[in-house]
Amino acid sequence: MKKLLVVLAAIILTPSNLMAQDSEPVRLVIQQNGQALVTEQRTLTLPKGPGQIVLPNLPASLEAQTLQVHSKTSPKSLEIQDFALDAELLSPSTLLRRHVGKQVTLILPDGKTRDGRIQKEATVLSTDETPLFLMDGRVYSGPVESISYPELPENLGPKPRLTLNLVNSGPARQALELCYLAQEIGWSMDYVLTMNKAGSSALLSGWATLSNRSGRDFKNARVELLAGEPRTERAMPIRAFAAKAALMADSANMQSEELFEYHLYRLPKPISLSDQQSRQTQLFESATIPVTRKLLGRASALPSGREADPTKENLDVLLSFRNTAALGLGAPMPKGTLRAFQVDGESRHFLGAAPLDRTAVGSLAELRLGQAFDLSVERVVTDYEKTGKNSYRAAWELRITNAKKQSQQIVLQEQIPGKWKVESASGKWNKVSANVLEFVVDVPPSPEGKPLVLTYSFNTEL
Template sequence: MTRPMLFPALVLASLLLLAPAVSSAGATGAFVAVYNSGRAQVRETRAVTLPAGPAVVVFTDVPATLDATSIRAVAPGMGVEGIEYSYRPITPRNLLDLYVGKELSVILPDPADANARILRKARLLSNAEGPVFSMGKEVYVGGYEAVLLPEMPKGFNEKPTLTLTTDNESEGRKSVALHYLMGGLNWQADYTMAVSADGATADLEAWATVTNASDYAFKGADVRLVAGDVQRAPASYKMARRGEPVLAMEAAMPDNAAGASEESFSEYHVYTLPTAVTLPPQGARQASLFSAAGVPVRQELVSRYHAGTGQRAGKIDQSVESALTFDNLAVNKLGRPLPAGTVRVYMPTTDGHHLLAGETRLGHVAEGDAVRLVLGRSFDVSVERRQTSFEKVGKSAYEIGWAVTVKNGKKVPADLKLADSFPGQWKVLSSDASYAVADAATIEFDLKGLPPSAGTDGLVINYTVRIEY
């Protein structure tokens, strides 16, 4: 069946007057594909008793965040000739929009008495960015206590309404498949990593957190979760939002069932939840994606510095970031796509309790990729540097000396990686510690087994670099 076009308002209005109106039953058998970009694709089944010939089918139980341009309705022997979606809830802004150009009673602060109020007649000139009134020859822009409307205007909807103009081959009860896109639904992965006592492995649990802010509930839905960056066209119409019209067309509850099944879909990945899911109109639902025990991990401390060509005086403190790394490989108990989300890493104390050691965002990770989670800053390991020499040796060439001091405040040895980056063309002229060239702009000092430095000056690394633009 071809996609029906949106009817012009006058043509659709005439059809609505001629055809009998039919109301639909509630939705059943919902299929909901939730994208991690804040939208969802929905397919629902509605039972409708239709007469032969033209009829108007009214759906009042539809989302306020529905994308009116995406609606499709299909049933055997039913032709769809027009679609209208309307939602104008009763809000102060919508009420005042209908009174632009009319005279109203406005309660204002009394300029002569801060505790008093006055009643004035005023014409509402505009409500685009807040009410603007004219009072005689003056224009009033400012605060007001209240606006009194003479009556309740018509044209408001308590609920969003979808109206189909149909032409039916025969009368009888039909199952109408309603397809549409909507906003207000989103999902992300939430990961928990519990690191072992020796710090060499971690147990990983992945959960999908589906959030619904649409005020539209789904009961017993077949839910699919799509992971990936799906292209969206720029909106060419005004989307339905709470409090604004569109015309023309509970706390998180975990689901402890088995993990979701995953498959590739186009350039994305889709997860199918194993059981039917009920999404409350406002709230979140969690479902297990997968778990992996004994994933090999590596803990590392890294301090980075981006050097320039300027002359610096005094000491420069460098932060030392704490990170946890692992490889997304099958031999490491993983080897699966990891959807974007939040990762919380817990590490053990000496008495066996696991405490939160860091929380970070994870982007989409493909199978085989390396993962690096920055957890925070080291409390005990510190790095500071001092510029020991500075000389301009050419029009745009400089020779700069650095002394980098590393201290380990722990009671046990620690490993640290120093990563220094340089602009332009550069060359290390001298260094009293070995280093490796990490990339075209960076050298790394890999310091293994730094001893505790209590009562000492710590480890000092001296090097000189030539930088030329």
């Protein structure tokens, strides 16, 4: 079927029981999991005694089971008996489904001329897969140019509507506070780390990106960003969207405060966050911090018994810094993505990106940016035997090459299972954990590719 064109002669979207209302500023507490707590206040004219009011302009992703409503003006005089949420939204498919068994007008090709059209009265029989119509006493499932509907079904609109059944013994004019959870409103964190040419220090800045795909605009909202991992039992949202827009917000340094076992960041100014929009704001002022680079290799030390040829081990490039006030930071850092750059004169180069876990004050942040190009390790099994039912002996030769012009320090962590003991080693080693043997090696430049050779042997009982 061709794309349906919905033709509505007249649509009255304002129901007769909708009272005049004034919207107040909205408060958003946004989580990183795409969920937000929305608190808004609406001033309405309420009926005396039993009655009902309709609240429009709610997010399409509202979780109805989380909704709370109470009067700010006269809490004891207003009783909310129940509420109904009309969550089905106006669309061509829902409009057609609501007219099953009812008559509509079809605009069809006349079959005689290229641009000719005819109108036919028809009854909607089914909307599963290809719609079926009863027309001129026969079932029709052919092409339809458009459908004209005689009316808009009750309680069907472009956004969800909330109907409150209440008993009011207080003043007619009251301020109602609505509090609810909505999906498709979230925030993410991005860090930019720009290192100097020597790689000894870097400028770090943090930006928060707010996104709204809830189906509702929020104007001049007071926004707080919640960093942490609150557990949630998520219901399916009424509707979800995929489009994006980008807009830069006013940047300002924001201080965090503790909330339960989480951290809360208050944006200093109200912001407007339209539906289908993303907005970026600076969460931390830029700080110059010392950074440390480490080349790390990790490998299993217990051979499989099938190693016939030498194997190559790549070295990870790790960048680390400590989150302390003395070093220029000293604020809780939410989880996010860090992208590292290096400045060389007027040039800027991208070094890599890595996820940054939430980093408390005083903690060490360590990120894997990529793999070293000029250093490599060739691993050769020189001895391997089973010495008992659950015991083994193995020996390794590690051939390390350095194509740089300067010596480089690398860290090799050999992972050994069971209860192990080193028999011999050509370099100094440390037992950094129950299953890790570590070598810290200064590797000089390798003339003509001649490697530095490190050997060790061990026995272990599993």
